[in-house]
Amino acid sequence: MSNIVAIVGRPNVGKSTFFNRLIQRREAIVDAVSGVTRDRHYGKSDWNGKEFSLIDTGGYVLGSDDVFEAEIDKQVELAIDEADAIIFMVDVENGVTGMDEDVANLLRKVSKPVFLVVNKVDNAKRSEDAVEFYSLGLGEYYSVASINGSGTGELLDALVEALPEKEEVVEDELPRFAVVGRPNAGKSSFINALIGEDRYIVTDIAGTTRDSIDTKYNRFGFEFNLVDTAGIRRKSKVKEDLEFYSVMRSVRAIEHADVCLLVLDATRGFDGQVQNIFWLAERNRKGIVILVNKWDLVEKDHKSMKEYEKAIKQQMEPFVDVPIIFISALTKQRIFKAIETAVEVYKNRSKKIKTSKLNDVLLPIIENYPPPAYKAKFVKIKYIMQLPTPQPQFAFFCNLPQYVKDPYKRFLENKLREHFDFNGVPISVYMRKK
Protein backbone atom coordinates (compact mmCIF):
# COMPACT_ATOMS: atom_id res chain seq x y z
CA MET A 1 0.00 0.00 0.00
CA SER A 2 1.58 3.20 -1.06
CA ASN A 3 1.35 6.75 0.14
CA ILE A 4 -0.97 9.20 -1.50
CA VAL A 5 0.35 12.55 -2.62
CA ALA A 6 -2.17 15.17 -3.72
CA ILE A 7 -1.33 18.13 -5.93
CA VAL A 8 -3.43 21.19 -5.19
CA GLY A 9 -3.40 24.71 -6.56
CA ARG A 10 -5.41 27.09 -8.65
CA PRO A 11 -6.01 26.44 -12.35
CA ASN A 12 -3.28 26.89 -14.91
CA VAL A 13 -0.30 26.84 -12.58
CA GLY A 14 0.93 23.68 -14.31
CA LYS A 15 -0.40 20.88 -12.12
CA SER A 16 -1.14 18.51 -14.97
CA THR A 17 2.17 19.24 -16.68
CA PHE A 18 3.93 18.36 -13.45
CA PHE A 19 1.72 15.31 -12.89
CA ASN A 20 2.38 13.98 -16.37
CA ARG A 21 6.09 14.39 -15.96
CA LEU A 22 6.08 12.32 -12.79
CA ILE A 23 3.97 9.45 -13.99
CA GLN A 24 4.89 9.32 -17.66
CA ARG A 25 7.58 6.71 -17.66
CA ARG A 26 5.71 4.38 -15.39
CA GLU A 27 2.36 4.70 -17.04
CA ALA A 28 3.95 3.83 -20.34
CA ILE A 29 4.93 0.49 -18.88
CA VAL A 30 1.70 -0.17 -17.05
CA ASP A 31 -0.43 0.60 -20.05
CA ALA A 32 1.71 -1.25 -22.55
CA VAL A 33 -0.74 -4.11 -22.67
CA SER A 34 -4.09 -2.46 -22.63
CA GLY A 35 -2.78 0.33 -24.81
CA VAL A 36 -5.06 2.83 -23.18
CA THR A 37 -4.64 5.69 -20.81
CA ARG A 38 -7.69 6.45 -18.78
CA ASP A 39 -8.06 8.70 -15.82
CA ARG A 40 -5.31 11.21 -16.43
CA HIS A 41 -5.37 12.56 -12.94
CA TYR A 42 -4.39 9.53 -10.96
CA GLY A 43 -1.17 7.61 -11.37
CA LYS A 44 1.72 5.96 -9.67
CA SER A 45 5.22 7.20 -9.41
CA ASP A 46 8.37 6.26 -7.61
CA TRP A 47 11.54 7.97 -6.58
CA ASN A 48 14.56 6.51 -4.82
CA GLY A 49 12.70 3.22 -4.73
CA LYS A 50 9.74 4.60 -2.86
CA GLU A 51 6.42 4.27 -4.57
CA PHE A 52 3.54 6.67 -4.16
CA SER A 53 0.18 7.44 -5.73
CA LEU A 54 -0.19 10.83 -7.24
CA ILE A 55 -3.48 12.66 -7.58
CA ASP A 56 -3.93 15.84 -9.54
CA THR A 57 -6.91 17.31 -7.75
CA GLY A 58 -7.28 20.01 -10.37
CA GLY A 59 -8.43 17.41 -12.82
CA TYR A 60 -11.53 16.90 -10.75
CA VAL A 61 -12.61 20.50 -10.72
CA LEU A 62 -15.28 21.03 -13.30
CA GLY A 63 -15.11 23.93 -15.73
CA SER A 64 -11.59 24.71 -14.69
CA ASP A 65 -11.47 28.01 -16.55
CA ASP A 66 -13.69 29.80 -14.13
CA VAL A 67 -13.17 27.67 -11.11
CA PHE A 68 -14.94 28.85 -8.09
CA GLU A 69 -12.82 29.35 -5.08
CA ALA A 70 -15.21 27.35 -2.98
CA GLU A 71 -14.63 24.35 -5.19
CA ILE A 72 -10.87 24.59 -4.78
CA ASP A 73 -11.23 24.99 -1.05
CA LYS A 74 -13.20 21.77 -0.95
CA GLN A 75 -10.57 19.92 -2.94
CA VAL A 76 -7.90 21.19 -0.61
CA GLU A 77 -9.83 20.14 2.48
CA LEU A 78 -10.35 16.69 1.08
CA ALA A 79 -6.70 16.45 0.14
CA ILE A 80 -5.82 17.43 3.70
CA ASP A 81 -8.06 14.70 5.07
CA GLU A 82 -7.11 11.94 2.70
CA ALA A 83 -3.58 12.42 1.40
CA ASP A 84 -0.33 11.60 3.15
CA ALA A 85 1.47 14.61 1.71
CA ILE A 86 0.41 17.67 -0.23
CA ILE A 87 2.10 19.49 -3.05
CA PHE A 88 0.82 23.03 -3.26
CA MET A 89 1.68 24.44 -6.65
CA VAL A 90 1.86 28.11 -7.48
CA ASP A 91 3.01 29.94 -10.56
CA VAL A 92 5.82 32.51 -10.64
CA GLU A 93 4.51 33.98 -13.88
CA ASN A 94 1.41 35.26 -12.11
CA GLY A 95 2.93 35.81 -8.70
CA VAL A 96 0.97 35.48 -5.46
CA THR A 97 -2.79 35.63 -5.99
CA GLY A 98 -5.67 35.87 -3.57
CA MET A 99 -6.58 32.29 -4.25
CA ASP A 100 -3.04 31.19 -3.41
CA GLU A 101 -3.38 32.97 -0.09
CA ASP A 102 -6.66 31.21 0.65
CA VAL A 103 -5.14 27.84 -0.03
CA ALA A 104 -2.08 28.72 2.04
CA ASN A 105 -4.35 29.63 4.95
CA LEU A 106 -5.88 26.18 4.85
CA LEU A 107 -2.53 24.48 4.55
CA ARG A 108 -0.74 26.34 7.31
CA LYS A 109 -2.73 24.45 9.94
CA VAL A 110 -1.96 21.05 8.52
CA SER A 111 0.30 18.63 10.34
CA LYS A 112 0.99 16.53 7.25
CA PRO A 113 3.98 17.36 5.05
CA VAL A 114 3.18 20.26 2.72
CA PHE A 115 5.47 21.23 -0.15
CA LEU A 116 5.16 24.67 -1.62
CA VAL A 117 6.23 24.35 -5.23
CA VAL A 118 6.80 27.41 -7.37
CA ASN A 119 6.38 26.38 -10.99
CA LYS A 120 7.46 27.92 -14.30
CA VAL A 121 10.83 28.97 -12.91
CA ASP A 122 12.46 28.76 -16.32
CA ASN A 123 15.19 31.36 -15.94
CA ALA A 124 17.33 33.27 -13.44
CA LYS A 125 15.01 36.25 -13.34
CA ARG A 126 12.08 34.05 -12.36
CA SER A 127 14.22 32.35 -9.81
CA GLU A 128 14.59 35.71 -8.10
CA ASP A 129 10.90 36.50 -8.46
CA ALA A 130 10.04 33.30 -6.66
CA VAL A 131 11.06 34.73 -3.28
CA GLU A 132 7.75 36.57 -3.08
CA PHE A 133 6.10 33.26 -2.20
CA TYR A 134 7.67 33.42 1.24
CA SER A 135 4.79 35.77 1.95
CA LEU A 136 2.45 32.75 1.96
CA GLY A 137 3.87 31.83 5.34
CA LEU A 138 4.60 28.24 4.42
CA GLY A 139 8.34 28.55 4.81
CA GLU A 140 10.80 27.06 2.35
CA TYR A 141 9.66 26.49 -1.23
CA TYR A 142 10.89 24.48 -4.20
CA SER A 143 11.44 26.11 -7.56
CA VAL A 144 10.66 23.92 -10.55
CA ALA A 145 9.94 24.12 -14.24
CA SER A 146 7.51 21.30 -14.92
CA ILE A 147 7.85 21.82 -18.60
CA ASN A 148 11.44 20.55 -18.62
CA GLY A 149 11.72 18.90 -15.23
CA SER A 150 14.25 21.23 -13.73
CA GLY A 151 14.17 21.30 -9.94
CA THR A 152 11.91 18.28 -9.63
CA GLY A 153 14.69 15.97 -8.41
CA GLU A 154 15.35 18.03 -5.33
CA LEU A 155 11.64 18.27 -4.60
CA LEU A 156 11.14 14.52 -4.97
CA ASP A 157 14.09 13.77 -2.70
CA ALA A 158 12.43 15.81 0.04
CA LEU A 159 8.98 14.45 -0.71
CA VAL A 160 9.76 10.75 -0.45
CA GLU A 161 11.91 11.45 2.60
CA ALA A 162 8.89 12.99 4.32
CA LEU A 163 6.43 10.24 3.41
CA PRO A 164 5.48 8.08 6.36
CA GLU A 165 6.74 4.50 6.27
CA LYS A 166 3.87 2.24 5.38
CA GLU A 167 4.50 -0.98 7.13
CA GLU A 168 3.21 -3.82 5.05
CA VAL A 169 0.05 -4.94 6.74
CA VAL A 170 0.13 -8.35 8.33
CA GLU A 171 -1.03 -10.64 5.64
CA ASP A 172 -3.08 -13.47 6.90
CA GLU A 173 -3.60 -15.52 3.80
CA LEU A 174 -7.22 -14.52 3.52
CA PRO A 175 -8.53 -12.80 0.40
CA ARG A 176 -9.09 -9.09 0.82
CA PHE A 177 -12.20 -7.79 -0.86
CA ALA A 178 -12.80 -4.06 -1.20
CA VAL A 179 -16.31 -2.79 -1.69
CA VAL A 180 -16.02 0.32 -3.83
CA GLY A 181 -18.26 2.53 -5.90
CA ARG A 182 -19.86 5.92 -6.09
CA PRO A 183 -21.60 7.44 -3.11
CA ASN A 184 -25.09 6.06 -2.68
CA ALA A 185 -24.51 3.03 -4.91
CA GLY A 186 -25.43 0.78 -2.01
CA LYS A 187 -22.06 -0.27 -0.65
CA SER A 188 -23.08 -0.24 3.00
CA SER A 189 -26.40 -1.89 2.22
CA PHE A 190 -24.52 -4.64 0.42
CA ILE A 191 -22.17 -5.16 3.33
CA ASN A 192 -25.08 -5.17 5.75
CA ALA A 193 -26.95 -7.69 3.68
CA LEU A 194 -23.85 -9.81 3.61
CA ILE A 195 -23.03 -9.85 7.25
CA GLY A 196 -26.58 -9.59 8.44
CA GLU A 197 -26.02 -7.18 11.24
CA ASP A 198 -26.24 -3.45 11.34
CA ARG A 199 -22.61 -2.77 11.94
CA TYR A 200 -22.78 -0.05 9.38
CA ILE A 201 -25.05 2.92 9.42
CA VAL A 202 -27.04 3.10 6.21
CA THR A 203 -28.82 6.26 5.27
CA ASP A 204 -30.00 8.13 2.24
CA ILE A 205 -27.34 10.77 2.63
CA ALA A 206 -24.26 10.14 0.57
CA GLY A 207 -21.09 9.36 2.42
CA THR A 208 -22.27 8.01 5.72
CA THR A 209 -20.28 4.84 5.84
CA ARG A 210 -18.17 4.72 8.98
CA ASP A 211 -14.54 3.89 9.14
CA SER A 212 -13.49 0.32 9.01
CA ILE A 213 -10.71 -1.49 7.31
CA ASP A 214 -9.92 -5.16 7.01
CA THR A 215 -12.67 -6.78 8.97
CA LYS A 216 -12.58 -10.52 8.96
CA TYR A 217 -15.68 -12.44 7.91
CA ASN A 218 -16.65 -15.98 7.63
CA ARG A 219 -19.72 -16.20 5.50
CA PHE A 220 -21.21 -18.83 3.24
CA GLY A 221 -18.31 -21.11 4.03
CA PHE A 222 -15.70 -18.60 2.90
CA GLU A 223 -13.29 -16.67 5.01
CA PHE A 224 -12.33 -13.27 3.76
CA ASN A 225 -11.42 -9.78 4.86
CA LEU A 226 -13.66 -6.96 3.83
CA VAL A 227 -11.82 -3.77 3.11
CA ASP A 228 -14.25 -0.96 3.39
CA THR A 229 -13.69 2.43 1.87
CA ALA A 230 -12.14 3.75 5.01
CA GLY A 231 -10.55 7.00 5.95
CA ILE A 232 -13.88 8.70 5.83
CA ARG A 233 -14.17 11.41 8.39
CA ARG A 234 -16.53 13.30 6.27
CA LYS A 235 -16.95 16.93 7.13
CA SER A 236 -20.46 18.28 7.04
CA LYS A 237 -19.20 21.00 4.73
CA VAL A 238 -18.44 18.51 2.03
CA LYS A 239 -21.75 16.93 1.28
CA GLU A 240 -21.70 17.03 -2.47
CA ASP A 241 -21.17 14.05 -4.62
CA LEU A 242 -17.64 15.00 -5.51
CA GLU A 243 -15.91 12.74 -7.90
CA PHE A 244 -12.55 13.58 -6.41
CA TYR A 245 -13.85 12.47 -3.06
CA SER A 246 -15.01 9.09 -4.23
CA VAL A 247 -11.75 8.60 -6.09
CA MET A 248 -9.78 9.43 -2.96
CA ARG A 249 -11.62 6.97 -0.82
CA SER A 250 -11.49 4.33 -3.51
CA VAL A 251 -7.75 4.66 -3.95
CA ARG A 252 -7.07 3.63 -0.38
CA ALA A 253 -9.40 0.68 -0.38
CA ILE A 254 -8.31 -0.54 -3.80
CA GLU A 255 -4.62 -0.46 -3.03
CA HIS A 256 -5.31 -2.49 0.04
CA ALA A 257 -7.33 -5.21 -1.67
CA ASP A 258 -6.89 -8.29 -3.81
CA VAL A 259 -10.32 -8.10 -5.40
CA CYS A 260 -12.55 -5.06 -5.80
CA LEU A 261 -16.29 -5.45 -5.68
CA LEU A 262 -17.36 -2.48 -7.72
CA VAL A 263 -20.92 -1.64 -6.73
CA LEU A 264 -22.94 0.46 -9.11
CA ASP A 265 -26.49 1.71 -9.04
CA ALA A 266 -28.46 0.00 -11.82
CA THR A 267 -30.62 3.05 -12.25
CA ARG A 268 -27.54 5.18 -12.97
CA GLY A 269 -25.42 2.75 -14.94
CA PHE A 270 -21.72 2.44 -15.63
CA ASP A 271 -21.15 6.18 -15.85
CA GLY A 272 -17.92 8.16 -15.99
CA GLN A 273 -17.34 8.08 -12.26
CA VAL A 274 -17.82 4.34 -12.06
CA GLN A 275 -15.49 3.95 -15.01
CA ASN A 276 -12.78 5.92 -13.25
CA ILE A 277 -12.97 3.61 -10.27
CA PHE A 278 -12.94 0.62 -12.60
CA TRP A 279 -9.74 1.80 -14.30
CA LEU A 280 -8.25 2.63 -10.93
CA ALA A 281 -8.65 -1.02 -9.96
CA GLU A 282 -7.45 -2.26 -13.34
CA ARG A 283 -4.39 -0.07 -13.24
CA ASN A 284 -3.57 -1.34 -9.78
CA ARG A 285 -3.84 -4.85 -11.24
CA LYS A 286 -6.55 -5.89 -8.81
CA GLY A 287 -9.21 -8.49 -9.38
CA ILE A 288 -12.59 -6.98 -10.26
CA VAL A 289 -16.20 -8.08 -9.91
CA ILE A 290 -18.90 -5.71 -11.06
CA LEU A 291 -22.04 -5.68 -8.95
CA VAL A 292 -25.02 -4.04 -10.60
CA ASN A 293 -27.01 -3.20 -7.49
CA LYS A 294 -30.63 -2.10 -7.00
CA TRP A 295 -31.61 -4.57 -9.68
CA ASP A 296 -35.00 -4.71 -7.95
CA LEU A 297 -35.68 -1.19 -9.23
CA VAL A 298 -35.17 -2.06 -12.87
CA GLU A 299 -38.14 -3.07 -14.98
CA LYS A 300 -37.03 -6.10 -16.82
CA ASP A 301 -37.91 -8.70 -19.36
CA HIS A 302 -35.92 -11.77 -20.36
CA LYS A 303 -33.23 -9.84 -22.22
CA SER A 304 -32.56 -6.99 -19.80
CA MET A 305 -29.57 -8.58 -18.17
CA LYS A 306 -27.83 -9.45 -21.42
CA GLU A 307 -28.42 -5.98 -22.79
CA TYR A 308 -27.27 -4.29 -19.66
CA GLU A 309 -24.18 -6.43 -19.62
CA LYS A 310 -23.40 -5.61 -23.22
CA ALA A 311 -23.70 -1.89 -22.58
CA ILE A 312 -21.29 -2.08 -19.66
CA LYS A 313 -18.78 -4.17 -21.58
CA GLN A 314 -18.64 -1.60 -24.34
CA GLN A 315 -17.33 0.86 -21.78
CA MET A 316 -14.80 -1.64 -20.44
CA GLU A 317 -12.97 -2.26 -23.71
CA PRO A 318 -10.48 -3.82 -23.99
CA PHE A 319 -10.64 -5.35 -20.51
CA VAL A 320 -13.99 -7.09 -20.82
CA ASP A 321 -13.20 -10.44 -19.25
CA VAL A 322 -14.82 -9.38 -15.98
CA PRO A 323 -17.79 -10.94 -14.18
CA ILE A 324 -20.91 -8.82 -13.88
CA ILE A 325 -23.47 -9.84 -11.26
CA PHE A 326 -26.92 -8.35 -10.90
CA ILE A 327 -27.78 -7.98 -7.26
CA SER A 328 -30.14 -6.31 -4.86
CA ALA A 329 -28.79 -5.47 -1.47
CA LEU A 330 -32.37 -4.76 -0.48
CA THR A 331 -33.81 -8.19 -1.31
CA LYS A 332 -30.45 -9.96 -0.91
CA GLN A 333 -30.76 -11.31 -4.41
CA ARG A 334 -27.51 -12.99 -5.54
CA ILE A 335 -25.38 -11.50 -2.77
CA PHE A 336 -23.99 -14.96 -2.07
CA LYS A 337 -23.18 -15.29 -5.75
CA ALA A 338 -21.27 -12.00 -5.50
CA ILE A 339 -18.99 -13.35 -2.78
CA GLU A 340 -18.61 -16.68 -4.50
CA THR A 341 -17.53 -14.91 -7.66
CA ALA A 342 -15.08 -12.72 -5.75
CA VAL A 343 -13.52 -15.87 -4.32
CA GLU A 344 -13.17 -17.29 -7.84
CA VAL A 345 -11.55 -14.10 -9.09
CA TYR A 346 -9.21 -14.20 -6.12
CA LYS A 347 -8.17 -17.72 -7.08
CA ASN A 348 -7.69 -16.71 -10.70
CA ARG A 349 -5.48 -13.87 -9.62
CA SER A 350 -3.22 -16.03 -7.49
CA LYS A 351 -3.11 -18.86 -9.99
CA LYS A 352 0.30 -20.07 -11.18
CA ILE A 353 0.55 -21.92 -14.45
CA LYS A 354 3.38 -24.35 -14.99
CA THR A 355 5.91 -23.36 -17.61
CA SER A 356 5.51 -26.67 -19.42
CA LYS A 357 1.75 -26.27 -19.62
CA LEU A 358 2.04 -22.68 -20.84
CA ASN A 359 4.44 -23.65 -23.57
CA ASP A 360 2.48 -26.73 -24.63
CA VAL A 361 -0.61 -24.64 -25.10
CA LEU A 362 0.75 -21.38 -26.46
CA LEU A 363 3.73 -22.28 -28.63
CA PRO A 364 1.64 -24.12 -31.24
CA ILE A 365 -0.73 -21.16 -31.40
CA ILE A 366 2.18 -18.78 -31.85
CA GLU A 367 3.61 -21.08 -34.49
CA ASN A 368 0.37 -20.83 -36.46
CA TYR A 369 0.01 -17.13 -35.96
CA PRO A 370 3.45 -15.61 -35.37
CA PRO A 371 4.08 -11.94 -34.64
CA PRO A 372 4.07 -9.94 -37.85
CA ALA A 373 7.52 -9.33 -39.29
CA TYR A 374 8.84 -5.89 -38.59
CA LYS A 375 11.39 -4.13 -40.80
CA ALA A 376 11.76 -7.45 -42.63
CA LYS A 377 12.85 -9.15 -39.42
CA PHE A 378 11.09 -12.16 -37.97
CA VAL A 379 10.30 -12.39 -34.31
CA LYS A 380 10.75 -15.82 -32.87
CA ILE A 381 9.14 -16.53 -29.53
CA LYS A 382 11.09 -19.32 -27.85
CA TYR A 383 9.32 -19.90 -24.57
CA ILE A 384 6.94 -18.46 -22.06
CA MET A 385 7.03 -18.18 -18.31
CA GLN A 386 4.72 -16.86 -15.65
CA LEU A 387 6.61 -14.52 -13.35
CA PRO A 388 6.53 -15.13 -9.60
CA THR A 389 4.49 -11.98 -8.89
CA PRO A 390 1.32 -11.74 -6.76
CA GLN A 391 -0.75 -11.05 -9.87
CA PRO A 392 -0.45 -12.73 -13.26
CA GLN A 393 2.43 -11.54 -15.39
CA PHE A 394 3.82 -13.45 -18.32
CA ALA A 395 7.19 -13.14 -19.99
CA PHE A 396 7.52 -14.17 -23.62
CA PHE A 397 11.17 -14.76 -24.43
CA CYS A 398 12.15 -13.94 -27.96
CA ASN A 399 14.92 -12.63 -30.19
CA LEU A 400 13.50 -9.15 -30.88
CA PRO A 401 11.18 -8.11 -28.04
CA GLN A 402 11.04 -4.47 -29.13
CA TYR A 403 9.42 -5.49 -32.43
CA VAL A 404 6.34 -7.00 -30.85
CA LYS A 405 3.62 -4.37 -30.80
CA ASP A 406 0.54 -3.95 -28.65
CA PRO A 407 -1.98 -5.65 -30.95
CA TYR A 408 0.00 -8.86 -30.87
CA LYS A 409 0.44 -8.65 -27.11
CA ARG A 410 -3.30 -8.28 -26.87
CA PHE A 411 -3.68 -11.36 -29.03
CA LEU A 412 -1.43 -13.27 -26.62
CA GLU A 413 -3.41 -11.99 -23.67
CA ASN A 414 -6.64 -13.17 -25.27
CA LYS A 415 -5.17 -16.61 -25.88
CA LEU A 416 -4.09 -16.80 -22.25
CA ARG A 417 -7.62 -15.88 -21.23
CA GLU A 418 -9.13 -18.44 -23.58
CA HIS A 419 -7.08 -21.34 -22.27
CA PHE A 420 -6.64 -20.50 -18.63
CA ASP A 421 -9.41 -18.88 -16.65
CA PHE A 422 -8.40 -15.33 -15.73
CA ASN A 423 -11.89 -13.98 -15.44
CA GLY A 424 -11.88 -10.70 -13.52
CA VAL A 425 -8.10 -10.39 -13.45
CA PRO A 426 -5.87 -7.92 -15.29
CA ILE A 427 -2.86 -9.73 -16.73
CA SER A 428 0.42 -8.35 -17.96
CA VAL A 429 2.29 -9.55 -21.00
CA TYR A 430 5.97 -8.70 -21.40
CA MET A 431 8.34 -9.45 -24.20
CA ARG A 432 11.83 -10.33 -22.99
CA LYS A 433 15.13 -10.83 -24.73
CA LYS A 434 16.08 -14.43 -24.65
Ligand SMILES: Nc1nc2c(ncn2[C@@H]2O[C@H](COP(=O)(O)OP(=O)(O)OP(=O)(O)O)[C@@H](O)[C@H]2O)c(=O)[nH]1
Ligand atom coordinates in the same frame (compact mmCIF):
# COMPACT_ATOMS: atom_id res chain seq x y z
N1 LIG B 1 6.89 28.57 -18.91
C1 LIG B 1 6.37 27.49 -18.32
N2 LIG B 1 5.10 27.15 -18.58
C2 LIG B 1 4.61 26.04 -17.97
C3 LIG B 1 5.38 25.25 -17.09
N3 LIG B 1 4.61 24.23 -16.63
C4 LIG B 1 3.39 24.38 -17.20
N4 LIG B 1 3.38 25.49 -18.02
C5 LIG B 1 2.26 25.97 -18.84
O1 LIG B 1 1.20 26.40 -18.00
C6 LIG B 1 -0.06 26.17 -18.62
C7 LIG B 1 -0.98 25.43 -17.65
O2 LIG B 1 -0.47 24.13 -17.37
P1 LIG B 1 -1.41 22.95 -16.88
O3 LIG B 1 -0.48 21.84 -16.53
O4 LIG B 1 -2.49 22.69 -17.83
O5 LIG B 1 -2.02 23.62 -15.57
P2 LIG B 1 -3.02 23.01 -14.48
O6 LIG B 1 -2.63 23.60 -13.17
O7 LIG B 1 -3.07 21.55 -14.58
O8 LIG B 1 -4.38 23.63 -14.92
P3 LIG B 1 -5.85 23.05 -14.68
O9 LIG B 1 -5.94 21.77 -15.45
O10 LIG B 1 -6.70 24.16 -15.24
O11 LIG B 1 -6.03 22.87 -13.21
C8 LIG B 1 0.24 25.38 -19.88
O12 LIG B 1 0.19 26.25 -20.97
C9 LIG B 1 1.65 24.86 -19.65
O13 LIG B 1 2.34 24.66 -20.85
C10 LIG B 1 6.74 25.64 -16.86
O14 LIG B 1 7.52 25.00 -16.14
N5 LIG B 1 7.18 26.77 -17.50
Ligand SMILES: Nc1nc2c(ncn2[C@@H]2O[C@H](COP(=O)(O)OP(=O)(O)OP(=O)(O)O)[C@@H](O)[C@H]2O)c(=O)[nH]1
Ligand atom coordinates in the same frame (compact mmCIF):
# COMPACT_ATOMS: atom_id res chain seq x y z
N1 LIG C 1 -34.17 -0.40 -4.04
C1 LIG C 1 -32.96 -0.58 -3.58
N2 LIG C 1 -32.37 0.36 -2.82
C2 LIG C 1 -31.13 0.15 -2.36
C3 LIG C 1 -30.43 -1.05 -2.64
N3 LIG C 1 -29.21 -0.95 -2.07
C4 LIG C 1 -29.15 0.24 -1.45
N4 LIG C 1 -30.31 0.92 -1.62
C5 LIG C 1 -30.61 2.25 -1.10
O1 LIG C 1 -29.70 3.20 -1.64
C6 LIG C 1 -29.35 4.19 -0.68
C7 LIG C 1 -27.83 4.26 -0.50
O2 LIG C 1 -27.38 3.05 0.06
P1 LIG C 1 -26.05 2.98 0.92
O3 LIG C 1 -25.82 1.55 1.24
O4 LIG C 1 -26.02 3.97 2.00
O5 LIG C 1 -24.99 3.45 -0.18
P2 LIG C 1 -23.40 3.62 -0.04
O6 LIG C 1 -22.82 3.25 -1.34
O7 LIG C 1 -22.88 2.92 1.14
O8 LIG C 1 -23.33 5.16 0.15
P3 LIG C 1 -22.14 6.06 0.75
O9 LIG C 1 -22.10 5.78 2.21
O10 LIG C 1 -22.61 7.42 0.39
O11 LIG C 1 -20.89 5.71 0.04
C8 LIG C 1 -30.11 3.82 0.59
O12 LIG C 1 -31.29 4.56 0.61
C9 LIG C 1 -30.41 2.34 0.40
O13 LIG C 1 -31.55 1.94 1.09
C10 LIG C 1 -31.08 -2.06 -3.45
O14 LIG C 1 -30.56 -3.11 -3.77
N5 LIG C 1 -32.34 -1.75 -3.88
